[in-house]
Amino acid sequence: MADLVHTGGDSDAMIEEEEEPLILSDLINRVLDKGVVIGGEVTIAVAGVDLVRVDLRLLLVAVERLVRGSIEPPA
Amino acid sequence: MAVHLYGVLEGPASSALSIAGLDGRPVRVLPLGDRHAWVSDAASVRLEATPKRIREHDAVLRAAIETGYSVVPSLFGRLHADDRSLLAALERSAEAVDTAMELVRGRVEMSFLVVPSGPPPVMEQAGSAEGEGAGREHLRRIRKQIQAERILLASAAELAQSASRSLGELFVAERVVENPMSPILAALAHLVSRDNVARYLRTAKSQVYADSAVRIAVRGPGAAYSFAAVQVG
Numbered sequence: 175m176a177d178l179v180h181t182g183g184d185s186d187a188m189i190e191e192e193e194e195p196l197i198l199s200d201l202i203n204r205v206l207d208k209g210v211v212i213g214g215e216v217t218i219a220v221a222g223v224d225l226v227r228v229d230l231r232l233l234l235v236a237v238e239r240l241v242r243g244s245i246e247p248p249a
Numbered sequence: 250m251a252v253h254l255y256g257v258l259e260g261p262a263s264s265a266l267s268i269a270g271l272d273g274r275p276v277r278v279l280p281l282g283d284r285h286a287w288v289s290d291a292a293s294v295r296l297e298a299t300p301k302r303i304r305e306h307d308a309v310l311r312a313a314i315e316t317g318y319s320v321v322p323s324l325f326g327r328l329h330a331d332d333r334s335l336l337a338a339l340e341r342s343a344e345a346v347d348t349a350m351e352l353v354r355g356r357v358e359m360s361f362l363v364v365p366s367g368p369p370p371v372m373e374q375a376g377s378a379e380g381e382g383a384g385r386e387h388l389r390r391i392r393k394q395i396q397a398e399r400i401l402l403a404s405a406a407e408l409a410q411s412a413s414r415s416l417g418e419l420f421v422a423e424r425v426v427e428n429p430m431s432p433i434l435a436a437l438a439h440l441v442s443r444d445n446v447a448r449y450l451r452t453a454k455s456q457v458y459a460d461s462a463v464r465i466a467v468r469g470p471g472a473a474y475s476f477a478a479v480q481v482g
Contacts, residue, residue: 196466198300199430200360201307204438204474205325 251294251328252335254481255287255309256472257346259354260318268312271296271305279332284350286339287313288332296328310472314357321349322472324480338481349477356421356440357470359449361412363405363435366464404460405434412456412465413437419445419452424475434463438475446470 253271268276270289279286287309296302306325313320329335339346413423419441426436441449446469453467472478 193466195432196362196364197468198304199433200362200436200468201303203426203429203433203436204358204360205303205307205478 251291251296251330252288252332253291253296253306253328254323254335255289255306256313256320256322257281257284257286257339257350257479258313258318258320259284259350261316268309269305270309271302276309279336281336281339286335288335291328294328294330296326298326307471311470314470314472319350319354319356320472321346321353322474322478324474324478327480329481335481342479342481345479346481349479352422352440352477353473355444356442356473357446358473358475359420359439359441359446359453359467359469360471361409361416361437361439361453362429362433362466362468363408363463364432364466365401365434366462401460401462402434404463408456408458408460408463408465409435409437412453415456416449416452419449422476426475440473440476441470443470 255270255276266276266278266287270276270287271291274289274291276287276289279288289309303325310320310322329338409425416439420439421442422440424438426433426438429436439449450467453465456465458464
């Protein structure tokens, strides 16, 4: 399935190959930043070019703590 | 064989799935009362985070979102020994999943991103100065580059703050992503009702750029990793 990146152009939804690093960076920010623990160092690379070396010793923020800290469930 | 969990879903009854998950393996449905867990088998007990797998994990959850499910996403990276141990872990996490489901029911996550509008500026080439003069020149170029990056980040932060105000009535929760990964300069995660997605996109795209060196990109709708992700197990 294609991943959409919406930008400020004429089209409502553009699918752009050159947005690949952007999509991956966004995903890493969100999918990995507050939860996954995959010991060790992983090199994130796109098209053979290392984007960043991530030390994936990141700690889960449990959803209960997240909810208590910033968000209340809808009534 | 280990089992990978994509998320817990609530919504339309599951029919036969034909979705490819991690490493192309088929996504399976585990019934959880009136909910479902989407899983796939993994070849080994250790799961390495690769760009391809992260994209595959996300693609499965976006497929669920597109189908109309409310999705409590599982964060990437933990495997379970088998279906039975996963179901037991889900049972232990039932309260957290319930709370998360309350948050995401009928809602999706949108990523508001500010990125450079062009390639990063190329550092000036060294001049012909030698010795101490060359060292000073090098430091001057570094200071100039750092200053340019700070200006770019400040512009991005300003645009993100402005967008946050404009979009405020369209999201129910916001999370500012700290130190987003390059090339992203500033990133906001917004929890948005499905009914507001089209309006959110229109409003996001209508943001005025005070600095042409930055531009806006919006990803979504997607799973609400930033607000309601769980790590089961």
